[in-house]
């Protein structure tokens with residue numbers, strides 16, 4: 001399998017290892033597969049007997065054709081094992097009622113769905129370095145709205161030849177998220193708060209990646225990305241869509257070939273894009289439901305084809321979705337339009353004006369695979385309460401956003417992707433459940449009492465750990481910060 005650029009600009013297709021090492025297409029754009037590999041219904045039926053690790057291997061080897069089967073197996077078994085995941089199904093699907101299901105993507109080491117990709121991607125990255133003739137050091141830059149940061153720190157911790165720098169918005173993450181990051185020990189790990197919001201962090205990192213002069217000045221050090229624009233983040237996320245379907249088959253909930261919807265709490269559009277890849281590969285998906293919070297730029301786009309980021313940025317109780325520039329949408333547009341020149345024009349205009357639009361016929365094509373909706377702040381709390389009352393099941397704020405839209409749009413069996421443990425966002429969940437407010441650690445105790453749900457080991461005792469990364473910088477200070485790390 002070869003990878004090409006969403007805006008063209010490559011003289012030849014890249015191998016997966018090259019694409020994973022580069023992160024972004026040099027000169028602009030994202031790597032996309034040249035075509036989609038297919039699984040037949042018979043292939044899909046076979047998955048129901050398999051463990052997560054084996055399903056991973058079957059999916060990944062279709063994309064990582066330059067990795068040997070042994071290499072992929074080693075990466076997969078290192079990533080998804082009993083030590084890192086507390087559930088044997090890794091991503092269990094739970095039935096709430098009738099046609100409504102939840103897939104729990106938070107059983108990994110940091111309690112958010114980012115682990116699904118970031119336990120595996122660093123392993124693929126180390127192999128990519130070996131395969132492509134590594135430079136002395138790779139410096140991985142991560143802009144995070146909270147969850148990616150910790151998951152990347154855990155995934156890359158102590159890997160040789162790799163240095164990691166994480167940037168998070170100073171006031172844009174929860175107390176638990178902040179502590180998860182600032183207390184992570186590791187020789188090769190650095191974390192800094194940035195004065196601004198997530199788009200400032202991501203904008204800063206993107207600016208650095210597209211500045212060749214700056215990159216050349218970091219002699220012997222190559223910058224890479226672990227953000228969801230990296231192909232190595234996207235591919236692992238395809239796996240659990242197949243796993244969910246296989247589990248529903250295994251449990252007798254669906255017939256082979258029956259279509260299922262997935263409702264996805266969306267920010268940077270990486271998770272739902274992986275669902276689209278699964279669909280293109282032959283998974284019987286009815287609709288993918290793109291659920292946004294109050295930052296509903298995507299809902300508007302799916303309605304009238306106008307993507308306009310020039311609007312107020314809202315800080316919400318689902319901070320990992322507080323994003324106005326959904327980077328992976330570019331890949332989706334490429335697949336829908338199949339025209340890299342057009343995608344290049346769209347993103348040129350977007351960079352200049354902060355707005356772009358597509359024709360009505362394109363919107364119609366998009367609507368054939370995607371539905372969309374959003375959930376406001378009050379509704380988010382109400383849904384947390386309602387789901388607890390009706391099903392005795394507890395969900396976090398991100399999951400609640402997708403749950404509400406799924407309940408409204410329900411046409412057939414729908415699986416809501418649950419992207420974080422309730423213990424990661426205790427304040428809002430406690431509020432939704434009518435518990436008493438306190439500091440986040442008191443609230444975690446309250447949650448334990450109200451829900452009876454076992455405390456996630458990712459947050460257990462972190463309030464007692466020493467803070468080892470206390471720095472706070474301006475967006476303008478990011479370059480200097482990186483220069484210092486490159487010299488380390």
Ligand SMILES: *Cc1c(COP(=O)(O)O)cnc(C)c1O
Pocket residue numbers: 112113114147148228265266267268269270271272320321398419420
């Ligand atoms: C990252 C994240 C999301 C959004 O996922 P995207 O792939 O960026 O769309 C949703 N929920 C949680 C908890 C997250 O950490």
